Amino acid sequence: xxxxxxxxxxxxxxxxxxxxxxxxxxxxxxxxxxxxxxxxxxxxxxxxxxxxxxxxxxxxxxxxxxxxxxxxxxxxxxxxxxxxxxxxxxxxxxxxxxxxxxxxxxxxxxxxxxxxxxxxxxxxxxxxxxxxxxxxxxxxxxxxxxxxxxxxxxxxxxxxxxxxxxxxxxxxxxxxxxxxxxx
Amino acid sequence: xxxxxxxxxxxxxxxxxxxxxxxxxxxxxxxxxxxxxxxxxxxxxxxxxxxxxxxxxxxxxxxxxxxxxxxxxxxxxxxxxxxxxxxxxxxxxxxxxxxxxxxxxxxxxxxxxxxxxxxxxxxxxxxxxxxxxxxxxxxxxxxxxxxxxxxxxxxxxxxxxxxxxxxxxxxxxxxxxxxxxxxxxxxxxxxxxxxxxxxxxxxxxxxxxxxxxxxxxxxxxxxxxxxxxxxxxxxxxxxxxxxxxxxxxxxxxxxxxxxxxxxxxxxxxxxxxxxxxxxxxxxxxxxxxxxxxxxxxxxxxxxxxxxxxxxxxxxxxxxxxxxxxxxxxxxxxxxxxxxxxxxxxxxxxxxxxxxxxxxxxxxxxxxxxxxxxxxxxxxxxxxxxxxxxxxxxxxxxxxxx
Amino acid sequence: xxxxxxxxxxxxxxxxxxxxxxxxxxxxxxxxxxxxxxxxxxxxxxxxxxxxxxxxxxxxxxxxxxxxxxxxxxxxxxxxxxxxxxxxxxxxxxxxxxxxxxxxxxxxxxxxxxxxxxxxxxxxxxxxxxxxxxxxxxxxxxxxxxxxxxxxxxxxxxxxxxxxxxxxxxxxxxxxxxxxxxxxxxxxxxxxxxxxxxxxxxxxxxxxxxxxxxxxxxxxxxxxxxxxxxxxxxxxxxxxxxxxxxxxxxxxxxxxxxxxxxxxxxxxxxxxxxxxxxxxxxxxxxxxxxxxxxxxxxxxxxxxxxxxxxxxxxxxxxxxxxxxxxxxxxxxxxxxxxxxxxxxxxxxxxxxxxxxxxxxxxxxxxxxxxxxxxxxxxxxxxxxx
Numbered sequence: 001x002x003x004x005x006x007x008x009x010x011x012x013x014x015x016x017x018x019x020x021x022x023x024x025x026x027x028x029x030x031x032x033x034x035x036x037x038x039x040x041x042x043x044x045x046x047x048x049x050x051x052x053x054x055x056x057x058x059x060x061x062x063x064x065x066x067x068x069x070x071x072x073x074x075x076x077x078x079x080x081x082x083x084x085x086x087x088x089x090x091x092x093x094x095x096x097x098x099x100x101x102x103x104x105x106x107x108x109x110x111x112x113x114x115x116x117x118x119x120x121x122x123x124x125x126x127x128x129x130x131x132x133x134x135x136x137x138x139x140x141x142x143x144x145x146x147x148x149x150x151x152x153x154x155x156x157x158x159x160x161x162x163x164x165x166x167x168x169x170x171x172x173x174x175x176x177x178x179x180x181x182x183x
Numbered sequence: 184x185x186x187x188x189x190x191x192x193x194x195x196x197x198x199x200x201x202x203x204x205x206x207x208x209x210x211x212x213x214x215x216x217x218x219x220x221x222x223x224x225x226x227x228x229x230x231x232x233x234x235x236x237x238x239x240x241x242x243x244x245x246x247x248x249x250x251x252x253x254x255x256x257x258x259x260x261x262x263x264x265x266x267x268x269x270x271x272x273x274x275x276x277x278x279x280x281x282x283x284x285x286x287x288x289x290x291x292x293x294x295x296x297x298x299x300x301x302x303x304x305x306x307x308x309x310x311x312x313x314x315x316x317x318x319x320x321x322x323x324x325x326x327x328x329x330x331x332x333x334x335x336x337x338x339x340x341x342x343x344x345x346x347x348x349x350x351x352x353x354x355x356x357x358x359x360x361x362x363x364x365x366x367x368x369x370x371x372x373x374x375x376x377x378x379x380x381x382x383x384x385x386x387x388x389x390x391x392x393x394x395x396x397x398x399x400x401x402x403x404x405x406x407x408x409x410x411x412x413x414x415x416x417x418x419x420x421x422x423x424x425x426x427x428x429x430x431x432x433x434x435x436x437x438x439x440x441x442x443x444x445x446x447x448x449x450x451x452x453x454x455x456x457x458x459x460x461x462x463x464x465x466x467x468x469x470x471x472x473x474x475x476x477x478x479x480x481x482x483x484x485x486x487x488x489x490x491x492x493x494x495x496x497x498x499x500x501x502x503x504x505x506x507x508x509x510x511x512x513x514x515x516x517x518x519x520x521x522x523x524x525x526x527x528x529x530x531x532x533x534x535x536x537x538x539x540x541x542x543x544x545x546x547x548x549x550x551x552x553x554x555x556x557x558x559x560x561x562x563x564x565x566x567x568x569x570x571x572x573x574x575x576x577x578x579x580x581x582x583x584x
Numbered sequence: 585x586x587x588x589x590x591x592x593x594x595x596x597x598x599x600x601x602x603x604x605x606x607x608x609x610x611x612x613x614x615x616x617x618x619x620x621x622x623x624x625x626x627x628x629x630x631x632x633x634x635x636x637x638x639x640x641x642x643x644x645x646x647x648x649x650x651x652x653x654x655x656x657x658x659x660x661x662x663x664x665x666x667x668x669x670x671x672x673x674x675x676x677x678x679x680x681x682x683x684x685x686x687x688x689x690x691x692x693x694x695x696x697x698x699x700x701x702x703x704x705x706x707x708x709x710x711x712x713x714x715x716x717x718x719x720x721x722x723x724x725x726x727x728x729x730x731x732x733x734x735x736x737x738x739x740x741x742x743x744x745x746x747x748x749x750x751x752x753x754x755x756x757x758x759x760x761x762x763x764x765x766x767x768x769x770x771x772x773x774x775x776x777x778x779x780x781x782x783x784x785x786x787x788x789x790x791x792x793x794x795x796x797x798x799x800x801x802x803x804x805x806x807x808x809x810x811x812x813x814x815x816x817x818x819x820x821x822x823x824x825x826x827x828x829x830x831x832x833x834x835x836x837x838x839x840x841x842x843x844x845x846x847x848x849x850x851x852x853x854x855x856x857x858x859x860x861x862x863x864x865x866x867x868x869x870x871x872x873x874x875x876x877x878x879x880x881x882x883x884x885x886x887x888x889x890x891x892x893x894x895x896x897x898x899x900x901x902x903x904x905x906x907x908x909x910x911x912x913x914x915x916x917x918x919x920x921x922x923x924x925x926x927x928x929x930x931x932x933x934x935x936x937x938x939x940x941x942x943x944x945x946x947x948x949x950x951x952x953x954x955x956x957x958x959x960x961x962x963x964x965x966x967x968x969x
Contacts, residue, residue, distance in 0.1 A: 024517050058544040106408030109554030132235040316936035322623035388935050566938040
């Protein structure tokens with residue numbers, strides 16, 4: 001693994017790198033969040049790295065530390081078989097990270113999961129809603145200040161029947177059938 | 184073929200697309216996935232997937248348990264191959280601890296993992312046949328699965344929720360008559376595989392249903408994060424066991440079946456071939472295994488022997504502290520990945536030095552695959568959802584954690 | 585008066601005892617025990633009648649009681665009238681079609697004589713001898729047409745059941761079933777047309793009598809020998825018509841959650857299931873009658889055994905007539921049961937088709953084949969005759 005990925009990131013994005021280490025065989029780079037999409041795109045497209053596989057996106061909540069969250073991206077290359085972990089530091093008051101869902105298809109759902117569980121918003125994500133929990137859930141459960149036994153309010157499920165006439169009409173208005181009366 | 188039938192014939196006919204909820208309680212969706220389909224006739228224009236009906240809060244629960252108490256939770260992730268989850272987790276924590284386990288432990292882990300993989304593939308193939316209408320093939324596969332579960336029950340004590348792995352070793356060694364039973368099971372499994380193959384593999388109706396449906400291209404598969412049999416069916420030869428060997432996978436000899444077209448038929452064939460390869464691995468494990476200890480002897484991790492616990496004060500304190508406070512894992516984080524039945528199962532573990540994990544994130548293959556399944560379903564007919572969904576093998580427990 | 589009583593007896597025996605008996609026995613034996621045998625398991629054997637498990641028969645009675653006692657749920661906003669009569673509409677055609685199925689030739693009150701040189705026809709001779717219709721409910725000159733027309737009515741039941749349930753899954757099932765049944769009726773009719781051209785009669789009993797002809801004195805001229813292609817086409821089309829596997833996609837059971845049967849409970853559901861099995865038996869009977877020689881037992885005639893030009897009359901003429909009656913009824917029953925068994929074997933081994941594959945098969949493969957069959961038959965007839 002020889003740390004060449006860390007060297008690569010440091011060479012091209014010197015100012016964004018806050019820290020790096022290679023403990024336990026995982027090459028890790030801690031970066032700022034501003035040019036995240038650019039860095040990932042560079043890693044994906046460059047000849048020498050070709051990280052075409054996004055393994056996981058997750059978030060760690062360091063409770064009593066000032067940049068409270070760190071969003072972790074694990075990238076991998078099928079061609080060269082090397083792995084890089086990118087950690088983006090996010091503070092609690094400004095919980096936003098640029099999205100990479102236009103680069104990888106699976107980032108769509110993994111970023112939604114991080115939003116669902118931790119409340120980290122991904123800017124410009126096409127469809128940022130909850131994926132594992134139901135839409136009316138309040139709070140972000142995997143944060144450390146969410147108690148394990150917190151109760152949730154009851155919801156009226158019928159109010160969001162999805163095969164209702166309304167969604168139907170919305171669909172029809174957006175895309176009326178050829179020659180239909182709504183055209 | 185489908186497009187020929189569904190060309191609009193008369194432009195003045197006022198047609199509307201129909202919204203159908205293939206909801207969570209539906210025989211085909213294994214009870215835990217909801218598809219909101221927008222249909223035009225029987226063709227699917229838009230498909231929205233909704234998961235999470237089985238979300239039990241794995242990641243929140245483990246933050247309140249000790250490292251060893253996590254094992255029952257990992258059983259219930261991919262509940263048709265629980266041993267693979269257990270061992271993946273043990274591997275991850277052992278990496279953080281930087282300890283080694285004796286070779287016999289690794290041999291047994293390889294062996295039991297492959298037995299679990301057999302159970303996973305048999306269930307998947309059987310369920311695919313059942314939901315297509317060939318109910319007899321399902322029952323043959325279930326008979327094979329029962330034999331495999333008999334083996335698992337003999338060694339671990341439970342059929343499904345085994346909790347067999349431990350950090351630094353295993354719960355128990357293999358039993359005495361294991362090799363005899365394995366010989367009988369192996370013979371019967373080959374016969375069952377023959378029977379299922381005769382019923383399905385060259386059956387014209389089966390081929391019509393499976394070939395050409397749910398096609399996955401290699402770029403789409405990589406972009407959407409597919410791994411395991413789904414990725415290998417498209418032609419990308421990526422198997423964690425070969426590329427980054429762990430346990431004893433670099434000392435056994437096996438092939439990795441790789442498909443070419445990425446449709447449902449290739450996925451079915453890849454799984455059937457993997458059954459044969461797993462049997463091969465198990466045979467080699469049984470041959471090459473030497474008797475020896477199965478647990479590591481690191482005192483930070485292993486419980487001391489009972490004589491020492493009851494007779495010496497150090498033993499008692501050590502036992503007490505390991506059980507009550509948990510194994511003290513040095514702070515750090517690691518991402519460790521193994522090959523589960525559906526793909527790459529990854530554990531991203533963060534430890535803060537205490538006996539309880541600070542965070543465990545499971546990279547479950549099913550959840551990632553469900554994120555991309557709308558690409559496979561849109562454009563096909565309703566009847567194509569069934570084989571696609573079955574061969575992708577979404578396991579509810581793994582998908583919803 | 586006596587005729588009315590005899591008719592009632594025939595109706596009772598044929599419809600209620602035989603058809604309903606076989607249909608219900610098939611729910612048990614075919615569906616459970618046969619499938620259990622194929623699948624390496626035992627099947628139900630826990631319901632015991634005074635301690636004897638009786639091969640699972642008490643299960644059927646238990647099921648019947650259970651079905652009757654269940655709650656009858658009609659979905660809200662469903663069309664109650666149509667929802668209620670739809671099972672009847674599905675059930676009636678399967679039973680009415682039996683009115684023309686003969687289980688034995690007409691009964692001769694005199695003595696029967698077979699004429700081997702006139703295509704093995706049988707004539708009833710003797711003083712005051714006449715043919716009496718004791719073995720089929722109705723003697724219709726166009727029996728085949730009647731049976732076929734009644735089979736066509738069963739489209740209504742499934743379509744109405746699907747529509748009247750106010751559920752999208754049922755609607756999909758009803759649509760699929762009507763499209764499928766209508767498509768395959770055409771092939772059924774055309775493959776029958778070839779047979780009709782050769783036999784020249786629509787009367788079922790006449791057709792079966794003509795199948796007693798021995799070709800070269802040893803090969804019985806059953807429909808399958810004369811028209812093998814039409815046999816397979818008709819069997820396939822018949823399977824699709826009654827929505828049996830592998831054509832059972834209207835009751836998809838994993839795609840559309842039991843299709844048009846989804847919203848039915850208790851006795852209505854039981855009626856629909858029974859109707860499906862009764863239709864199975866009906867198609868088996870049609871195929872047996874037209875292609876497999878109906879009540880013909882090979883080489884057994886009313887006045888002895890004839891084979892290779894020889895003629896034996898074991899046990900004397902009188903006794904032999906009664907033996908031949910029983911042999912023939914047994915032959916008909918056996919053929920029906922064999923075809924029902926075959927249909928169940930196909931159900932339990934084959935996966936089901938997809939909707940557009942069913943349509944392709946019906947319109948692009950079976951229809952041209954049946955037309956070609958008709959054409960070739962016509963050519964051969966012109967050349968030979």
